[in-house]
Amino acid sequence: MIELLELLSTGQTAQNTPAEGADLVSMLTMLIPLALMIVIFYFLIIRPENKRSKKMKQMLDDLEVADEVVTTGGIIGRVLSIKEDTVLIETGSDRTKIRVLKASIAENRTVHDNVEESK
Numbered sequence: 532m533i534e535l536l537e538l539l540s541t542g543q544t545a546q547n548t549p550a551e552g553a554d555l556v557s558m559l560t561m562l563i564p565l566a567l568m569i570v571i572f573y574f575l576i577i578r579p580e581n582k583r584s585k586k587m588k589q590m591l592d593d594l595e596v597a598d599e600v601v602t603t604g605g606i607i608g609r610v611l612s613i614k615e616d617t618v619l620i621e622t623g624s625d626r627t628k629i630r631v632l633k634a635s636i637a638e639n640r641t642v643h644d645n646v647e648e649s650k
Contacts, residue, residue, distance in 0.1 A: 590639050598641040602631055
């Protein structure tokens with residue numbers, strides 16, 4: 532491909548020799564496994580991480596008051612209020628209130644009916 536561009540820019544005629552064809556084949560044999568590794572890397576690492584990230588962001592956006600949540604530290608509580616980046620949760624029977632970052636919520640254990648209004 533590069534040789535073709537060089538030939539077009541200089542205006543010379545192409546004279547393929549066996550050595551030039553071998554160089555192209557050896558270059559392709561090096562590039563194909565590299566491209567294959569990049570594709571495998573994308574499908575095994577990047578794409579699943581993007582899906583997890585979107586799912587986590589959706590869970591945090593759908594968080595509502597009275598949801599039962601689990602923090603990354605393992606604290607289980609019920610949401611009392613939601614601010615921009617913090618959440619006030621109530622834990623235990625003694626009604627202890629803890630303010631945590633929204634990003635530290637690992638799981639929402641409340642099942643919501645995702646009823647979509649049809650119109």
